[in-house]
Amino acid sequence: MMTDTSASKKLFEQNWKRISFWGSICALSQVFICLVGLPSELNRRILIESTLSLGYLFILWIPLVFGYIVSKMVELEGVENPKPGAADLLSGALTGLFGSLGLVLLMLGIDNLDMRDPLINWNPKLFRLLTFENSIGFGSLVWIAVGVGLGTVGASLHQMSSQIRKMVAYATFGLFSFAVLEDVIDDLSEGFRLEWLSDMIYAKKGGMTVTSMIVLAVVLALLPLITRGKFKKTVDRYRSDATPENQRRNSVVLFSIIAVLVIVLPWFLGGIINELLANVGLFLLLALGLNIVVGLAGLLDLGYVAFFAVGGYTTAVFTSPNSPWFSPETHFGISLLVVVVMATLAGLLIGAPVIRMRGDYLAIVTLGFGEIIRLLFLSDWLKPYLGGSQGITNIPAIDLGPWEVRGADPRSVFYMVLAFCVLAIYVSWRLQGSRLGRAWMAIREDESVAEVMGINTVNSKLMAFVVGAVLASFSGAVLAAKVGSVFPKSFEILVSIIILVVVIVGGMGSITGVMVGSLVLIGILGGPRQPGLLQEFQNFKLLIYGALLVFMMLKRPEGLVPTARRTRELHQEEYLQDAWLGDDENEEREEVGEQL
Amino acid sequence: MSLLEIHNLQVTFGGLDALSSLDFSIEEGEIVSVIGPNGAGKTTFFNTISGMIPPTSGEIIFNGESVLGLDPNQITEMGIARTFQNVRLFPNMTVLENVMVSQHCRTSQLVVGALFQTKAFKQEEREIRERSEEILSFFGTRLIGYRLDQPAFALSYANRRRLEIARAMATQPRLLLLDEPVAGMNPIETAELTGLISRLRDEWGFTIVVIEHDMKVVRDVSDRVVVLDHGVPIAQGAYDEVSTNPDVIEAYLGRPVEAKS
Ligand SMILES: Nc1ncnc2c1ncn2[C@@H]1O[C@H](COP(=O)(O)OP(=O)(O)OP(=O)(O)O)[C@@H](O)[C@H]1O
Numbered sequence: 070m071m072t073d074t075s076a077s078k079k080l081f082e083q084n085w086k087r088i089s090f091w092g093s094i095c096a097l098s099q100v101f102i103c104l105v106g107l108p109s110e111l112n113r114r115i116l117i118e119s120t121l122s123l124g125y126l127f128i129l130w131i132p133l134v135f136g137y138i139v140s141k142m143v144e145l146e147g148v149e150n151p152k153p154g155a156a157d158l159l160s161g162a163l164t165g166l167f168g169s170l171g172l173v174l175l176m177l178g179i180d181n182l183d184m185r186d187p188l189i190n191w192n193p194k195l196f197r198l199l200t201f202e203n204s205i206g207f208g209s210l211v212w213i214a215v216g217v218g219l220g221t222v223g224a225s226l227h228q229m230s231s232q233i234r235k236m237v238a239y240a241t242f243g244l245f246s247f248a249v250l251e252d253v254i255d256d257l258s259e260g261f262r263l264e265w266l267s268d269m270i271y272a273k274k275g276g277m278t279v280t281s282m283i284v285l286a287v288v289l290a291l292l293p294l295i296t297r298g299k300f301k302k303t304v305d306r307y308r309s310d311a312t313p314e315n316q317r318r319n320s321v322v323l324f325s326i327i328a329v330l331v332i333v334l335p336w337f338l339g340g341i342i343n344e345l346l347a348n349v350g351l352f353l354l355l356a357l358g359l360n361i362v363v364g365l366a367g368l369l370d371l372g373y374v375a376f377f378a379v380g381g382y383t384t385a386v387f388t389s390p391n392s393p394w395f396s397p398e399t400h401f402g403i404s405l406l407v408v409v410v411m412a413t414l415a416g417l418l419i420g421a422p423v424i425r426m427r428g429d430y431l432a433i434v435t436l437g438f439g440e441i442i443r444l445l446f447l448s449d450w451l452k453p454y455l456g457g458s459q460g461i462t463n464i465p466a467i468d469l470g471p472w473e474v475r476g477a478d479p480r481s482v483f484y485m486v487l488a489f490c491v492l493a494i495y496v497s498w499r500l501q502g503s504r505l506g507r508a509w510m511a512i513r514e515d516e517s518v519a520e521v522m523g524i525n526t527v528n529s530k531l532m533a534f535v536v537g538a539v540l541a542s543f544s545g546a547v548l549a550a551k552v553g554s555v556f557p558k559s560f561e562i563l564v565s566i567i568i569l570v571v572v573i574v575g576g577m578g579s580i581t582g583v584m585v586g587s588l589v590l591i592g593i594l595g596g597p598r599q600p601g602l603l604q605e606f607q608n609f610k611l612l613i614y615g616a617l618l619v620f621m622m623l624k625r626p627e628g629l630v631p632t633a634r635r636t637r638e639l640h641q642e643e644y645l646q647d648a649w650l651g652d653d654e655n656e657e658r659e660e661v662g663e664q665l
Numbered sequence: 666m667s668l669l670e671i672h673n674l675q676v677t678f679g680g681l682d683a684l685s686s687l688d689f690s691i692e693e694g695e696i697v698s699v700i701g702p703n704g705a706g707k708t709t710f711f712n713t714i715s716g717m718i719p720p721t722s723g724e725i726i727f728n729g730e731s732v733l734g735l736d737p738n739q740i741t742e743m744g745i746a747r748t749f750q751n752v753r754l755f756p757n758m759t760v761l762e763n764v765m766v767s768q769h770c771r772t773s774q775l776v777v778g779a780l781f782q783t784k785a786f787k788q789e790e791r792e793i794r795e796r797s798e799e800i801l802s803f804f805g806t807r808l809i810g811y812r813l814d815q816p817a818f819a820l821s822y823a824n825r826r827r828l829e830i831a832r833a834m835a836t837q838p839r840l841l842l843l844d845e846p847v848a849g850m851n852p853i854e855t856a857e858l859t860g861l862i863s864r865l866r867d868e869w870g871f872t873i874v875v876i877e878h879d880m881k882v883v884r885d886v887s888d889r890v891v892v893l894d895h896g897v898p899i900a901q902g903a904y905d906e907v908s909t910n911p912d913v914i915e916a917y918l919g920r921p922v923e924a925k926s
């Protein structure tokens with residue numbers, strides 16, 4: 070008799086251990102997110118009119134994802150998995166149920182215990198949100214229904230045909246982007262005189278209207294049917310017939326398109342988005358500088374903000390009439406020359422003593438130096454010269470003849486920053502492929518060997534430090550002119566950390582990666598003091614940064630857009646396997662041939 | 666004047682004398698082998714000459730100048746290059762880059778040249794590349810062609826050893842220190858490399874010190890053999906003299922001296 074291995078499992082033949090494990094994690098995450106205050110805080114941001122706020126969305130995605138995870142099969146070679154069936158849906162549903170039970174417990178807890186002291190979000194506001202301003206019973210029922218439903222949906226994702234799954238994915242992510250990017254789309258449609266479009270999609274009070282949501286969902290879901298992978302095919306074709314000449318032409322075309330977009334688009338964008346882009350640019354400039362230090366030369370510098378501060382303060386002292394001690398009120402261009410000199414000096418001064426240290430020691434010492442510089446600016450000792458905690462105000466706008474770059478006109482700032490970023494990209498690109506860039510690479514790989522192979526490691530590392538310092542100081546200078554004032558507070562340690570996260574998440578050593586990193590992190594989440602696209606996240610920025618960093622380290626340590634080299638570095642074994650499969654035979658033959 | 670002179674060299678690691686009262690000199694154009702049982706201090710000898718380990722006492726004079734207290738990169742610049750027993754390439758750099766970067770101390774372009782792509786910069790880059798390819802083609806077809814752009818970690822073991830030598834050659838040394846260059850190679854590859862070591866002197870003009878356990882290689886390449894045991898030189902001279910020296914045989918006790926024939 071044949072045993073039917075491929076039949077679906079019995080409905081109640083479940084892996085209870087797995088379900089209770091993921092179910093508990095699901096419950097814990099939901100309770101954690103509630104207690105951190107994300108739902109209460111983000112409840113104001115409406116995504117879909119009178120139906121869904123960003124706050125609720127932050128609870129809802131959890132059962133969906135865990136339902137998906139719990140019903141995922143581990144594919145083992147040689148073992149045929151049972152066909153997914155109702156049993157898997159049930160496991161998803163149960164996981165969702167577990168999560169909802171967590172929320173029910175939380176509601177009961179808030180109702181009966183007072184824990185506001187350690188947990189500030191243990192409060193009536195959260196309670197009202199969870200019970201939908203109704204009774205606990207009602208709230209519990211709704212959450213259980215929702216949890217079970219979403220868990221089932223999550224589990225069912227495995228059972229859809231890939232075509233349908235694609236449609237669902239398009240619709241979901243599309244809708245999410247439309248809802249979240251409301252400000253940008255509003256702004257864009259205003260710029261292109263298409264106000265009616267955004268009026269049609271979005272309700273007056275914010276959020277998409279239900280009708281527009283349904284229409285959009287349908288359109289987005291049909292999108293993959295219409296394109297049918299044409300886009301991917303085109304890309305693949307370009308990739309496959311990539312003779313060096315074609316490749317060159319393609320990258321030129323791509324580059325010009327991006328250049329035109331970047332130059333033209335700001336004219337169609339409103340103040341808010343331009344402001345945002347200007348901030349992204351300022352941090353991109355910093356990140357590009359740090360990328361040279363960390364990504365190319367491998368020096369983990371945690372005090373990078375010091376050079377940002379030097380740029381800002383030098384500009385302030387030289388251009389502002391309010392500088393308390395020495396106030397030449399020069400033009401920005403002249404002060405920029407001084408900035409270069411000061412940044413070089415600062416780079417040498419901080420670099421010289423610390424550069425002989427390696428790895429973790431370097432990180433700690435630079436961390437210290439970064440703080441020392443900030444404390445110096447803050448100190449009473451330098452107050453008569455640099456204004457102490459009051460900083461220096463009244464920094465004039467940058468006068469460029471016919472144009473003026475000032476904070477009130479974010480577009481002008483954007484162009485200014487753009488110019489510096491282009492410079493920084495050029496510098497990174499050229500240095501990477503030069504004698505110095507190769508020396509940095511060797512130092513990163515093995516410092517002692519690099520030294521034995523004749524590389525003056527101290528000088529090469531100092532050079533990286535100084536180039537990074539100068540780029541950071543440019544960013545500081547523009548920031549000073551943009552904001553019109555500098556305070557020690559703007560140069561906290563947090564800046565260093567965020568820039569480092571941008572570089573790591575983007576992809577160490579990769580220029581494109583750093584650009585994508587700053588666009589995603591600074592643009593969407595915001596900088597240390599600058600709001601991003603999702604202004605509501607202001608208070609949770611660090612939480613999300615941290616979560617993202619952990620996720621990236623686990624799933625994609627090489628960053629979003631890594632260099633080929635770094636991917637190889639982190640995935641040596643896989644590469645070796647490929648190489649072995651690929652040309653081992655050739656090698657054998659060659660070697661034998663040589664012997665004959 | 667000898668190219669390298671070492672007087673009364675002593676290196677101590679926490680009470681253990683890795684090298685003691687070592688006197689050694691090598692003339693321009695010689696090939697000298699250093700042999701000795703495991704732990705005799707051969708690698709330590711190289712480490713001290715190349716500046717990676719400061720000696721406890723003694724004097725090292727290269728080309729008339731003392732190298733004590735200099736950084737490894739300064740010593741390389743003076744003209745001493747080495748390979749490592751436990752292959753230490755830059756694993757994630759390509760074959761070509763490994764050789765290009767080792768010309769660092771013979772080239773000079775810095776930030777400004779790279780940014781403005783000056784004529785001098787381009788000229789130098791071209792020369793670096795050409796010289797690298799010339800050096801790599803010394804090893805036949807093994808390190809050129811598509812291998813130029815392969816990361817060093819993807820090379821076979823024998824090729825890694827060859828690349829180590831290529832990298833040392835790229836620093837344009839006068840004295841080349843090879844630490845067990847044929848370890849792990851099969852007999853055919855060993856025979857081939859033995860030939861290359863002689864050509865390194867004859868065609869490239871390097872003076873060579875080679876540490877080797879394979880007595881056949883030692884016999885074939887060396888003008889002179891130095892035997893170390895427990896950090897002390899116990900015998901010096903032509904291969905035939907040394908290989909019959911009773912002290913040497915005793916030092917290798919338990920390990921028959923190979924290639925007695
Ligand atoms: N960095 C170090 N710290 C402490 N002891 C060391 C160090 N390097 C070498 N030694 C010791 O010095 C002695 C000589 O070591 P060395 O590596 O020079 O031997 P070797 O002759 O090269 O041996 P092999 O043939 O195995 O390569 C050994 O006893 C070793 O343990």
Ligand SMILES: [Mg+2]
Nearest residue numbers: 707708709750
């Ligand atoms: Mg050794």
